[in-house]
Amino acid sequence: MTDNKDLLASVSNVSTDTEYFSPIPEGYIKGKTKYVIVLGTVMSGLGKGIFSSSLAKVLKDKGFKVSPIKLEGYLNIDSGTLNPFRHGEVFVLDDGIECDMDLGTYERILDQDLNRHNFCTSGQIYRDVLNKERHGEYLGRDVQMIPHITGEVKLRLRRLAMESDADVVFVEIGGTVGDLENAFYIEAMRELAYEEGEGSSCFVALTYILAPKILGEQKSKAAQLGIRNLMEKGIQPDIIACRADCEVTETVRQKMSVFSNVPLEHVFSMHDSKSIYTIPEMLRESSIDKIVTKVLRLDERIDEELEAKNTKQWNKFTSKIGEYDSEITIGITGKYTTVRDSYASIIKAIEHCETALSVKVRIKWIEVTDITSDEKAAAFLKDVDGIIVPGGFGTRGTEGKVACIKYARENNVPYLGLCLGFQMAVIEFARNVCGIKDANSSEIKTKDSASVIGVLPEQKKIEKLGGNMRLGGRDVEVKTGTFAWKLLGEKESVRLRFRHRYEVEPDYIKSLEDHGLVFSGKAPGHPIMQILELPGHPYFVGTQSHPCLTSRPLRPSRMFLGLIAAARLRKYPDKGYPEVLDAVNDVFSEGL
Numbered sequence: 001m002t003d004n005k006d007l008l009a010s011v012s013n014v015s016t017d018t019e020y021f022s023p024i025p026e027g028y029i030k031g032k033t034k035y036v037i038v039l040g041t042v043m044s045g046l047g048k049g050i051f052s053s054s055l056a057k058v059l060k061d062k063g064f065k066v067s068p069i070k071l072e073g074y075l076n077i078d079s080g081t082l083n084p085f086r087h088g089e090v091f092v093l094d095d096g097i098e099c100d101m102d103l104g105t106y107e108r109i110l111d112q113d114l115n116r117h118n119f120c121t122s123g124q125i126y127r128d129v130l131n132k133e134r135h136g137e138y139l140g141r142d143v144q145m146i147p148h149i150t151g152e153v154k155l156r157l158r159r160l161a162m163e164s165d166a167d168v169v170f171v172e173i174g175g176t177v178g179d180l181e182n183a184f185y186i187e188a189m190r191e192l193a194y195e196e197g198e199g200s201s202c203f204v205a206l207t208y209i210l211a212p213k214i215l216g217e218q219k220s221k222a223a224q225l226g227i228r229n230l231m232e233k234g235i236q237p238d239i240i241a242c243r244a245d246c247e248v249t250e251t252v253r254q255k256m257s258v259f260s261n262v263p264l265e266h267v268f269s270m271h272d273s274k275s276i277y278t279i280p281e282m283l284r285e286s287s288i289d290k291i292v293t294k295v296l297r298l299d300e301r302i303d304e305e306l307e308a309k310n311t312k313q314w315n316k317f318t319s320k321i322g323e324y325d326s327e328i329t330i331g332i333t334g335k336y337t338t339v340r341d342s343y344a345s346i347i348k349a350i351e352h353c354e355t356a357l358s359v360k361v362r363i364k365w366i367e368v369t370d371i372t373s374d375e376k377a378a379a380f381l382k383d384v385d386g387i388i389v390p391g392g393f394g395t396r397g398t399e400g401k402v403a404c405i406k407y408a409r410e411n412n413v414p415y416l417g418l419c420l421g422f423q424m425a426v427i428e429f430a431r432n433v434c435g436i437k438d439a440n441s442s443e444i445k446t447k448d449s450a451s452v453i454g455v456l457p458e459q460k461k462i463e464k465l466g467g468n469m470r471l472g473g474r475d476v477e478v479k480t481g482t483f484a485w486k487l488l489g490e491k492e493s494v495r496l497r498f499r500h501r502y503e504v505e506p507d508y509i510k511s512l513e514d515h516g517l518v519f520s521g522k523a524p525g526h527p528i529m530q531i532l533e534l535p536g537h538p539y540f541v542g543t544q545s546h547p548c549l550t551s552r553p554l555r556p557s558r559m560f561l562g563l564i565a566a567a568r569l570r571k572y573p574d575k576g577y578p579e580v581l582d583a584v585n586d587v588f589s590e591g592l
């Protein structure tokens, strides 16, 4: 490869006459940050995000600072307006960005907060290029896919490198090689690798080895053609990771190697494993991490002591996965119950608790639109040990949720209400305890009802949709001495993540409190209620936030832990399990 120092020196952020347009942020040091680029071939849905985040984790464990970025093909600016039914859960980052659920996978596996720089869509790239064009930044030039759109992608990555001060940026390209909508990302990666120079990038192709039942053997042709497609685009993969049900045979790996100029020891089997959390260890055992550090010339900088410590801690956690001494059932009411991905973070938060408390949690999905009466709620919920009413939008299914909450409150069934589930708990309490029969949310019913839940003052002026709710991480002031205060580790302030437009109407707070509802968390300096509890009930907690978004394998959400511990006590009152607060505190004192 030719030295391209002069080439980079000659280009800048603004238009020039040269064809070598490649914007470099001021202060960027070429070669300082390395790039691992993960692409998919054959098909999507193979867990590229899980693979990429696990690989990033393995490098992080070695002492490298990592920062991931997901390059999405779609034109939406963010995921805020996407229907979870179509695209899975909308994940929210601390800085308020609404993004793809894969970013949640990165945060959980890396145990690291991400921000807007870690998420990029085609829409953002086009928007930025068109804005620059309108501001005359390309004056005199015809603005083109190459070099301007690809230049913008490279600019993003280099900015991320600088902003995060990462040693290694992990780039995950959405979709598969061959998708028209991702083609410019792939071209941008080819250009980036060339410009950054040898030893700066490592291309990992994640492919799929078919094993049709009628043949009874693994077939690699589709995978070979996928890699060829990538090579036709000027990218020589450094590593091929073969996804498959069962371990990929040596013969198949050899075929892949011969076909793609990738040495056999760089072709790996990434077959299904019992838990996504065991993938980092699988990568380490296969030595894929060593190939990455070799390609990126990082071998000398590995902190082996730190790696041993981190690996030990992680493996202690994974060794406990599946080790249960009890089993409970949690009912989750929702509208999107046919698509599990729409509740991905809730499922993950429950998984973290399962391992921490050694209790198997069966989830009973309750299609809430089917619940049209208190009797139906009782019939659906009679065999559950705890109930979660998750977040949601709009009217459909809300009456069913109120009926479920009433059942939980009256029958001492542990309850956790998340966002809409918090608001519905307030409505249920207002109706059935305070006697405000027509209590509702103004999101649901605007006329002739008592809006105990109303639109946030800052939201009243907003008309258009997209990125304008109360979003992201906020500090929550916790009332000393309350159950929530004890549950959350006796802290006066906790940080939680939000995504809502409505709140408890301040005018009703006093009446609700007078009737026994306790608001144990609120926004500092504002009468925005954020945590509620019901004294005398074994576990009745609601929060305007989404604690599932910040639950991490080694640091599970305390609100979820509380629910599971309470549900376990309800199911096994005589088995000597600790009380809720003790059970939660034990998790943190023992260290996972």
Ligand code: GLN
Binding pocket: 390, 391, 392, 393, 394, 418, 419, 420, 421, 443, 499, 500, 501, 502, 503
């Ligand atoms: N629809 C409610 C609101 O906007 C709840 C939002 C949610 O559950 N994420 O406030």
